[in-house]
Amino acid sequence: MNSSAEHKAPAAREEVIRIRGLYKSFEERTILSGVDLSLYRGENLVVLGRSGTGKSVLIKCIIRLIQSDAGRIEVLGKNVPELDKDGLTLLRRQVGFSFQMSALYDSMTIRENLEFPLKRNLDIHDPKILNEKVMESLADVGLERTVNQYPAELSGGMKKRIGIARTLILQPEIMLYDEPTAGLDPITSEEINQLMVEVQRKYGTSSIIITHDITCAKTTADRVVFLHEGEVGYNGPFEGLLTTQNPLLSTFMEYYNLKEHERARE
Numbered sequence: 001m002n003s004s005a006e007h008k009a010p011a012a013r014e015e016v017i018r019i020r021g022l023y024k025s026f027e028e029r030t031i032l033s034g035v036d037l038s039l040y041r042g043e044n045l046v047v048l049g050r051s052g053t054g055k056s057v058l059i060k061c062i063i064r065l066i067q068s069d070a071g072r073i074e075v076l077g078k079n080v081p082e083l084d085k086d087g088l089t090l091l092r093r094q095v096g097f098s099f100q101m102s103a104l105y106d107s108m109t110i111r112e113n114l115e116f117p118l119k120r121n122l123d124i125h126d127p128k129i130l131n132e133k134v135m136e137s138l139a140d141v142g143l144e145r146t147v148n149q150y151p152a153e154l155s156g157g158m159k160k161r162i163g164i165a166r167t168l169i170l171q172p173e174i175m176l177y178d179e180p181t182a183g184l185d186p187i188t189s190e191e192i193n194q195l196m197v198e199v200q201r202k203y204g205t206s207s208i209i210i211t212h213d214i215t216c217a218k219t220t221a222d223r224v225v226f227l228h229e230g231e232v233g234y235n236g237p238f239e240g241l242l243t244t245q246n247p248l249l250s251t252f253m254e255y256y257n258l259k260e261h262e263r264a265r266e
């Protein structure tokens, strides 16, 4: 005899981002042509794709740095294209955006860079609270010692980590990482990959990670979406990429397999 518990359907996964039929063109050029994509609570979703396929445009539409042409972009239940000014301010507090460049202010120390969003976005001015939050977010990225330094004194990888700390300091529910490992050597890239996994573990953050770095996808992804010519060409686990017969992905994966082979020979 079946108990009632056995009849229960598995709990539906909560979509913190739900995109349906997203279109974006610049003049005559269509960049996104009907993208459907979901981000589930607590997952790391990697969006892979070749340069210029519209990965950055996609995440900029999510926080309306770019206005989409058509489609729904629901973030935490709100349709982004319809948000008013207050709604947009709240959205940008809930969704952290880590830029391709770390976008730190060169004239400010690391402490001042990290205090800036706390003062501006959360209206926190108490020096004790500011200090606690700054030191905690620096500890999250393992760079407490840099607190009084200027960005110019740090390596590219350190600046990237500080940029992530500056986004995390507002404790966003969702993180959007734009090419987090771009321009970094393989060891520093791996540190950033591990950092993104730790952020997910420690804070339960839901994240979209935009990249064309397959090693980054392998380390960080719970699920991968492959964007090709403005559409989703693959949606599934990373392992599925290695066996897929999808011709769109073959060139991409052949290159990856070649690199792995070279690494194994070294």
Ligand SMILES: Nc1ncnc2c1ncn2[C@@H]1O[C@H](COP(=O)(O)OP(=O)(O)OP(=O)(O)O)[C@@H](O)[C@H]1O
Pocket (backbone or CB within 6 Å): 026, 031, 049, 050, 051, 052, 053, 054, 055, 056, 057, 058, 179, 212
């Ligand atoms: N504001 C804009 N105005 C006009 N064209 C734009 C704008 N933003 C992006 N594009 C164009 O849209 C296309 C997709 O750009 P996007 O930056 O999203 O690519 P990507 O997939 O993130 O690649 P990459 O890894 O090179 O950044 C590019 O051809 C780019 O030139």
